[in-house]
Amino acid sequence: MTRAVTLSEVAREAGVSPSTVSRILNGTARVNDDKARQVRQAIEKLGYTRNAFARSLATGSSGIVGVLTPDIASPFYNDALSGIERGLMGSGFSPLIISGHWRTGEEEHAVSLLLNRRVEGLIILGGQMPDHEIREVAARLPVGVLGREVDLKDWGGVALTMDNRQSARDLVTYLVGRGHRVIGHISGPQDHTDARDRLRGYREALEECGLRFQPSLVVQGDFQEPSGLIGMQRLLNRHADLTAIFAANDQMAYGARLALHRLGLRVPEDMSLIGFDDLPGSSYTTPPLSSVRQPMAEMGQWLARYVLGRLRGETPEPFAPRQELMLRESVASRRGTH
Amino acid sequence: MTRAVTLSEVAREAGVSPSTVSRILNGTARVNDDKARQVRQAIEKLGYTRNAFARSLATGSSGIVGVLTPDIASPFYNDALSGIERGLMGSGFSPLIISGHWRTGEEEHAVSLLLNRRVEGLIILGGQMPDHEIREVAARLPVGVLGREVDLKDWGGVALTMDNRQSARDLVTYLVGRGHRVIGHISGPQDHTDARDRLRGYREALEECGLRFQPSLVVQGDFQEPSGLIGMQRLLNRHADLTAIFAANDQMAYGARLALHRLGLRVPEDMSLIGFDDLPGSSYTTPPLSSVRQPMAEMGQWLARYVLGRLRGETPEPFAPRQELMLRESVASRRGTH
DNA sequence: CTGTTAGCGCGTTCAC
DNA sequence: GTGAACGCGCTAACAG
Numbered sequence: 034m035t036r037a038v039t040l041s042e043v044a045r046e047a048g049v050s051p052s053t054v055s056r057i058l059n060g061t062a063r064v065n066d067d068k069a070r071q072v073r074q075a076i077e078k079l080g081y082t083r084n085a086f087a088r089s090l091a092t093g094s095s096g097i098v099g100v101l102t103p104d105i106a107s108p109f110y111n112d113a114l115s116g117i118e119r120g121l122m123g124s125g126f127s128p129l130i131i132s133g134h135w136r137t138g139e140e141e142h143a144v145s146l147l148l149n150r151r152v153e154g155l156i157i158l159g160g161q162m163p164d165h166e167i168r169e170v171a172a173r174l175p176v177g178v179l180g181r182e183v184d185l186k187d188w189g190g191v192a193l194t195m196d197n198r199q200s201a202r203d204l205v206t207y208l209v210g211r212g213h214r215v216i217g218h219i220s221g222p223q224d225h226t227d228a229r230d231r232l233r234g235y236r237e238a239l240e241e242c243g244l245r246f247q248p249s250l251v252v253q254g255d256f257q258e259p260s261g262l263i264g265m266q267r268l269l270n271r272h273a274d275l276t277a278i279f280a281a282n283d284q285m286a287y288g289a290r291l292a293l294h295r296l297g298l299r300v301p302e303d304m305s306l307i308g309f310d311d312l313p314g315s316s317y318t319t320p321p322l323s324s325v326r327q328p329m330a331e332m333g334q335w336l337a338r339y340v341l342g343r344l345r346g347e348t349p350e351p352f353a354p355r356q357e358l359m360l361r362e363s364v365a366s367r368r369g370t371h
Numbered sequence: 372m373t374r375a376v377t378l379s380e381v382a383r384e385a386g387v388s389p390s391t392v393s394r395i396l397n398g399t400a401r402v403n404d405d406k407a408r409q410v411r412q413a414i415e416k417l418g419y420t421r422n423a424f425a426r427s428l429a430t431g432s433s434g435i436v437g438v439l440t441p442d443i444a445s446p447f448y449n450d451a452l453s454g455i456e457r458g459l460m461g462s463g464f465s466p467l468i469i470s471g472h473w474r475t476g477e478e479e480h481a482v483s484l485l486l487n488r489r490v491e492g493l494i495i496l497g498g499q500m501p502d503h504e505i506r507e508v509a510a511r512l513p514v515g516v517l518g519r520e521v522d523l524k525d526w527g528g529v530a531l532t533m534d535n536r537q538s539a540r541d542l543v544t545y546l547v548g549r550g551h552r553v554i555g556h557i558s559g560p561q562d563h564t565d566a567r568d569r570l571r572g573y574r575e576a577l578e579e580c581g582l583r584f585q586p587s588l589v590v591q592g593d594f595q596e597p598s599g600l601i602g603m604q605r606l607l608n609r610h611a612d613l614t615a616i617f618a619a620n621d622q623m624a625y626g627a628r629l630a631l632h633r634l635g636l637r638v639p640e641d642m643s644l645i646g647f648d649d650l651p652g653s654s655y656t657t658p659p660l661s662s663v664r665q666p667m668a669e670m671g672q673w674l675a676r677y678v679l680g681r682l683r684g685e686t687p688e689p690f691a692p693r694q695e696l697m698l699r700e701s702v703a704s705r706r707g708t709h
Numbered sequence: 710c711t712g713t714t715a716g717c718g719c720g721t722t723c724a725c
Numbered sequence: 726g727t728g729a730a731c732g733c734g735c736t737a738a739c740a741g
Contacts, residue, residue: 036431037489039734050712055736064710085487086424086433087734090717093374095424105468106453108651111444118443118470127484130443130468132456146465149423151375258655287655294657313446314652317596317625319632377718388728393720402726425718428733 046075099152113333120337154340175343177336201234212367213277219264221281261288283308301365320362384413437490451671458675492678513681515674539572550705551615557602559619599626621646639703659699
């Protein structure tokens with residue numbers, strides 16, 4: 034790559050001073066129309082592209098908001114990324130997305146890379162990074178976190194989380210209301226807060242409804258499809274009287290669905306099934322899967338706006354993400370109810 | 372954000388000159404161990420983070436590879452993003468991802484933003500940007516394109532594309548081989564090259580097999596699920612003797628699947644179904660969907676390596692992406708075959 | 710309105 | 726080994 038054209042070269046070509054070119058580029062001050070035209074021509078002729086580094090160095094601001102995502106290919110977090118993009122649009126800021134692959138070391142590396150690039154704000158999606166490290170960053174710049182509980186109040190940051198426990202409770206209560214009495218749960222990995230909360234919600238809902246919690250009705254998966262398939266088989270072996278399954282996420286529900294299909298069991302006639310997360314595909318499974326939707330895009334957008342607001346010194350308006358039960362066709366009523 | 376600590380502040384704190392600190396940071400030259408230790412302490416104490424802008428400005432290299440993706444939330448292209456990440460890993464380069472939302476204007480804006488940030492290479496995934504603009508960029512830096520046909524040879528770039536036509540032919544030939552004689556096609560939007568090629572492959576396969584191509588067996592969709600659902604219904608109304616469907620992508624196949632489900636038609640017993648793209652979910656639909664897999668991650672990784680190689684002045688080894696027929700359980704044999 | 714001057718934070722000669 | 730001086734490309738005061 035041949036050395037790029039500089040602003041002063043443009044200035045020389047147009048017969049004006051560098052500052053004039055700068056002023057035209059930034060609209061910082063009114064300039065003579067004639068000169069403006071000449072400068073534009075020179076820019077065109079030389080194929081000038083402004084150097085963002087030099088600019089940032091001089092102005093002291095990067096125009097970048099860092100985004101740390103656990104996985105660039107996660108359908109779940111990517112909705113949040115879309116929201117962040119939308120929230121940043123037209124603000125003059127652009128996102129710099131780095132993924133941490135759920136590994137603390139990589140996440141820390143990513144954050145320091147972002148700090149090196151002088152991001153002016155940071156949005157963290159999920160991940161494993163220790164709370165105190167997040168707070169350290171939050172002390173320096175506006176930070177918004179999505180999908181994990183971090184106390185950032187004293188540091189001037191926010192964490193948007195969903196009430197996994199409550200939603201799980203709602204889901205299971207719904208199943209009970211439809212007449213189900215023997216409800217299995219395919220849980221997520223128990224070192225994961227969300228997974229624990231969803232299991233807790235399941236248990237609490239059962240007890241609130243006067244049903245006994247039985248450990249044998251729970252199998253643990255890893256949030257991936259295969260574990261849902263295996264879990265379903267195990268559950269079926271243990272409890273022939275099972276009529277409904279609550280999977281801790283949609284992916285495992287898909288796995289369970291396939292296990293049932295292979296056994297010739299119909300959903301929802303023979304077995305009701307319910308998931309969590311409402312992946313884009315879930316409205317087109319057969320039958321469409323009931324699940325709970327987290328407004329990832331809205332949350333992402335709000336976080337972007339939050340960071341921008343803080344950058345402008347505004348006090349942000351609060352936001353309460355609302356999870357939504359997406360009731361579709363994967364649950365049937367059992368006779369003998371009510 | 373309080374002004375960040377600079378290198379010279381570290382130098383002063385450690386009682387050495389800025390250049391010494393720089394040398395230690397970069398390992399550019401051997402320095403006294405004692406001083407090195409003092410500098411490290413100063414860095415620690417002051418919480419110094421290096422300014423990537425100043426560094427890039429001084430060195431003249433950004434360490435960034437730009438990535439233009441049509442949609443940050445597309446499951447299809449995101450596999451490629453993962454591959455790019457992997458390909459860049461450990462190279463000292465990091466990706467800067469911007470999405471163009473399938474809009475030419477936004478894409479152009481994104482590219483100029485990347486150019487401003489002095490990316491040293493560029494990877495373009497799909498999109499709508501005119502070929503000549505891509506060539507213009509390719510004349511300045513290493514460019515790799517994925518998923519669209521662009522002639523970049525004379526500009527020193529590559530475009531990785533898949534043979535959609537051939538794969539579609541293989542798929543349809545496979546259906547015919549399994550005894551199907553009346554095969555419907557839900558096509559993609561015909562202003563889209565991939566969609567056209569897949570339709571052509573369908574048609575050619577039919578003719579090669581001695582079956583007549585009938586326009587009434589084709590309905591046009593838009594690559595989204597709902598259009599697959601509607602298309603399926605329309606096809607069924609026109610041709611009661613239909614035994615198999617080739618959908619131009621998996622998403623439409625999902626829609627078709629649901630339409631069949633609602634009508635009480637079984638897959639594959641009553642209707643065989645086949646898609647294209649092999650989305651992550653397709654191995655867990657009921658039944659698992661036959662499709663054709665494009666090695667997006669591998670292609671992304673290769674492109675990253677390609678760009679890095681060009682940056683180092685190497686001549687890249689060629690790469691022929693191979694599509695793979697993923698034959699699963701959504702196709703049945705019809706009696707009377709062979 | 711416009712040109713001149715002085716940095717922004719860092720890497721890199723070039724002398725010592 | 727190490728420091729001083731200069732420049733990377735641009736913006737922002739400061740005069741005019």
